[in-house]
Amino acid sequence: MSRPRVGEESEEFRAAALDDAVNGLARRHPLASAAVAFVPWQKYTAISVAALIAISAVLAPLPTLITLTVICILGYTAMMIDRLLIFSRGLDASAIVTVTDEQARAVPDRDLPCYTILVPAYNEPEVVGDLIAAMTSLDYPADKLQVLLLLEEDDDVTIEAAKNSGVGDVVDIVLVPAGDPRTKPKACNYGLHFATGSIVTIFDAEDLPERLQLRRVVAAFASLPETVACIQAKLAFHNGSQNLLTGWFTADYALWFGYLLPGLMRSASPIPLGGTSNHLRRDVIEEVGAWDGFNVTEDADLGVRIAASGYSTAVLDSTTLEEANSDPINWVRQRSRWYKGYLQTWLVHMRRPRETFRALGPVGTYRFTLLLAGTPITACINMIFWFTTAAWILGQPDLIAALFPPYIYYLSLVSLIFGNIATIYMYLIASRESDNAYLLVPSLTMPLYWVMMSVAAIKGCWQLIRNPSYWEKTFHGLSVPGSTKETIDEPAS
């Protein structure tokens, strides 16, 4: 498909591109799209399992509960062990890909490849102006850098704000034709039709990427093997000290991007990408199918698809600063979308379990399940076990004693105590190594954050069943003093 200049595309081109953006993946790889959340066999399996549990619960309540408890505890223990293993691998200084400033600047401008940055934005008039500062501060020759600001064509407030801020002088504004699903991946897919770069990345409008990030990516791609299709930069927050929630979120990201992702890179595992700063090789993403417009965590999905296609992702030691959600309700909405998306992604890639097993390998499939399915499910189940523990400490009721026969009691005690303490300790280590000593209190109070995660997980699981492709919009600009927050109800897809 020939690439028209932005603003000069024909109506046919727009319609075709929109159609491809929404349905392209489903057409080329029918089972790879989350357009349908559950395929029939998954639906029947889920219903049968639920029925089986219900019947056994009636016929033999105690053995059923014990079996369920044992399964949960084994799952917890597996996740805890894996997380410790991955963390210890990621803590090595050599785990992450490091490109020094000299190496980054070593490539002369004329040898740099063309780069496309996609900036999808919806209903974000207050931050679209920030894009100017972020893009102009990037150290990359202007003639090789294409920045596409992707706005929905009926998003008048943002288009107006964009025009007024003069951002059109620095970037190309692409108007995405209106249509459902109204999601970020659909917009990115649409924007890809205009992209001229051989490396593509996504940034949010309010992101502050590190100046040399693009040059570092180029240098990294040159030194890494051909099979590396994506380079993920680290994400961090500039407003970590705003309140306890942003502190938790900052510690969360510090651990994930600083140590768990590099550890995953060193282990046999697909890598769920971050929402932004994932630098992709154009030719590879066209081959594997770009983003899934129906998946609410399209980044995680693409990461798994990259691994399942035989490619890999590397983690780069370069940081993009974002804004952490400082409002609890907003945070829960965002996190519930992530958990829903993780489950969506897992379900999509488990539609042909044998194929996925062959593509990712046994360890890769195991880790993929632990990460994408395990995280949201354990977050949900946590609530039940917290109540059980509280009841046990307060009254030691016999029912709970019966639920935990000796062989599972000690394992669950160890996984509870040791697991929680070890996790908090990992956050403390991550805070120290990310040079964020002010995260001491948030790290120590992590259990409260886990309660919020549990609430978000329950919400996400519920939404998965009721409304899979509904995109819970995150509001930005909350760290800007004096900004007004309006709660706008998002229309369902």
Next chain:
Amino acid sequence: MSRRETWTVFAASLAVYLGVGLTLSLRYGYLLGDALARTSAAQAVLFSRDPHVSAIGYIFTPLTALAQLPLVAFSSWLPAITRWNISAIAVSALFMAGATVMIYGICRDRGLTKPYSSIIAAVFALNPMIVFFGANGMSEAPFLFFACWAARRLIRWVHTDDVHDLVFAGIALALAYLTRYDAVAAIAATTFLVAGVTVMRQGRAKWRTMRRRALLDAVLVAGPGFSAFVVWTATSWLITGEALAQLSSNYGNAAILEQSGGGATGTLLGNTAFVVTAIVVLGPTLLIAGPVAAVLAHRRRDLEFLVAPVMFGSVLAFQAFSYITGSTFGFLRFYICAIPLAAIVVVQIFAPQGNPETRRTGKFHRSRSEHATAKTGVSAALVALSVGGMMVTGWAMLQPSLSAQQYALRYLFDENPSADADALAARRIIDSFSTERELAAYLDSQNLPEGSILVDTVYGFAVVAASSRPDQFVVPSDQDFTTILNDPAAAGVQYLLTVPNSGRGESDAINRRYPSIYDNGALEFSFVFEAPNDGADQPDWRLYEV
């Protein structure tokens, strides 16, 4: 330091400690009570008539006993494992060999060559006190291993600022706490040290900017130990109702002290003299090497020097303070930390060479500056000093006045014991628990059903450990012990093993329920026989029939 070096040092030390330990136990029958008691606790977890993990006991921290569980699991096929304390000996040998590896590692981290490191490690490993405690199954061995591991990591951390070193030091200290609770002093002291070192990382003028980071580093090193303390205390409280059982329980330290006639009986000055003497005889090189190392460290601006005195010194100070104020016994082994302290201080006299390898160099790492290597003469002098120190320790171990528990070793090889008081007392110490083994053999031969013999483990641990059928005993760790104690006949108990109701025997549960049972069977039970004890500080047993 290569893997080959590690395994060579480990294997060599392990061979020595196992060899000595098995000889002492199997050939001479010389066992130590505290070690045998832990073996008995481990055995109770698996093979008592009511096996459960909390049988490990909450008076003392559990790690040494728990470490024996894998070996004790085989004791139902090989009763000798518990009877001759082999599981405990294996555990202490393994850990003491580990401690030797750590000392060797500290030498290599400092940049010493292999020959010198081997010599210093050998002088440590062959120190008579170290050999004895690597061989006898006591908790000093795991404690020294964890303390030396923590010291090694912290010494490295001073220059590398590597978070791995800090984290492992914290974990090692937590494990040391789970071995002996004296580690609390070490944890507290090292926390302050770590905070102090971090706060000064950017120089004295900028200490304010480093405050937060210093706090974080302190939390990282103290966190595991603090968590271990909280979890252990909470578990103890949940299971037994007493949070700090080692202090408050009837079987605990304070009670033992009172019943045995107290710890320090002299004046404040006299007690202090004992403490100082004990430390000096265990680490005589400290007298010379200490000041020399301090001066050199000051000249080199070397903070590494502070780690060992702070860590081991705090434990020694804690023990000294406890003894002087009369709340603990005057045992030489409580000051065993002086030995690794002396070894490390000697190492610190050598100038540092190179930098140890790090997995993640910290933000404030400093390369150690190059200094000239020590002259051969100096090194030889230090070695001679250390060997001399070893001999002083060996001599001290054999003096009854200083070494109440170990001096009997002097008489071990005496084929024809003389009749003087010391020799006789030593003979009795060596023969400890032989009567209990005979009792166990007799009871085993009666082929009694499960739960036939009621006994408390204050003294009874030795009988239970020596028996090949521990389930025939009803012991306090059984959850129905109190019910059975109140009505033995109804529960099918046939015999009661009793001890005199004096001294530590006062804490015996049978004596507390039936105070006159030893004297006259509490007018309920009939006397079967008395077994006068050949061992020292062991009771004359009386068996009563229900």
